[in-house]
Amino acid sequence: MHKDLESILIPREEISAKVAELGRQISSDYEGQELLAICVLKGAIIFTADLLRHLTIDVTLDSISVSSYGKATHSSGVVRFLKDLDESVEGRHVLVIEDIIDTGLTLKYLAENLQSRKPKSLRICTLLDKPSRRQVDLKPDYLGFTIPDSFVVGYGLDFAQKYRHLPDVGILKPEIYGK
Numbered sequence: 001m002h003k004d005l006e007s008i009l010i011p012r013e014e015i016s017a018k019v020a021e022l023g024r025q026i027s028s029d030y031e032g033q034e035l036l037a038i039c040v041l042k043g044a045i046i047f048t049a050d051l052l053r054h055l056t057i058d059v060t061l062d063s064i065s066v067s068s069y070g071k072a073t074h075s076s077g078v079v080r081f082l083k084d085l086d087e088s089v090e091g092r093h094v095l096v097i098e099d100i101i102d103t104g105l106t107l108k109y110l111a112e113n114l115q116s117r118k119p120k121s122l123r124i125c126t127l128l129d130k131p132s133r134r135q136v137d138l139k140p141d142y143l144g145f146t147i148p149d150s151f152v153v154g155y156g157l158d159f160a161q162k163y164r165h166l167p168d169v170g171i172l173k174p175e176i177y178g179k
Contacts, residue, residue, distance in 0.1 A: 002163070005153075005170035010145055012167040015127075015155055018144045019047065022125065023054020026095065026142060034058040036092045036119075040110070041065040041083065042164070043099035046156035047127045047144075051097060062087045068106040079109045094119040095142075099156050100128040104138035111138070128152065128169065145169075151177055 001008055026035075034057070039048035041063050052059060065083035094114060101107055107124065115122055125142035132149045151174070153159050154166030159177050163170075 001168075002154075002166055002170065004163070004173055004176045005166075006173045008168045008170045009147060009150065009152055010155075010169040012155075015144070015167075015169065016050070019050045019127075020054050022142050022144060023051055023056075026051075026125065027054070027056040030057050030093060030095075032057075033093055034060065036060050036062060036087060036089060036094045038085065038089075038094060038096045038114075039063040040096060040098045040107075043156045043158065044097050044127070046164070047099055048097045051125070060087065064110070066106055066110055079106050089114055089117045089119040089122075091118065091120050094122045096122070096124045098124065098126040098140075100130065100152070101126050101138065101140060102130050102133050103135040105135055108136045108138050127155070128157075 037048065037052060037059050039045055039061065052061065062085045063083065064085050066079050067082055068079045096111065098107055111122060111124065123141035126140045127144040129140060129143055129146050130149055131146060150171045152169050153163035153172050154169045156164050157169065158164045159172055
């Protein structure tokens with residue numbers, strides 16, 4: 001375990017099993033159809049890569065980058081597009097792949113923006129969900145784990161661009177992020 005972690009919340013073995021399960025469910029739901037998977041950078045990149053390896057359907061990958069945190073530990077509620085899509089979503093089945101849903105503000109804004117681009121369907125897949133912090137009505141279509149209100153890092157999730165490389169999802173020690 002990394003020295004800056006208080007504890008491991010979700011070990012890599014559980015993550016791996018859940019990602020495989022999500023891959024089977026998504027493949028079944030989109031059987032015979034092509035899917036446009038949209039990775040929400042940077043946090044979802046590891047989850048997206050692992051999830052796509054479990055899909056048995058035709059899939060195209062694109063990425064988008066939005067920010068509402070900056071270097072803070074809480075969402076500002078103001079969403080900025082840092083990188084838009086390269087592909088058009090119009091008339092396509094779209095799956096937004098996110099690392100974590102916290103307040104839901106950023107993802108709700110992103111989903112509404114993508115919906116305005118007229119996809120055939122739009123669903124959300126997230127590895128982690130913190131419903132206790134939700135400020136908007138937003139539920140993922142595909143969910144890995146529901147977690148408590150703890151500051152988590154690893155498996156793509158970061159604090160100040162660190163800890164993404166950790167293979168487990170762990171709870172960061174409060175003294176690290178200055179709670």
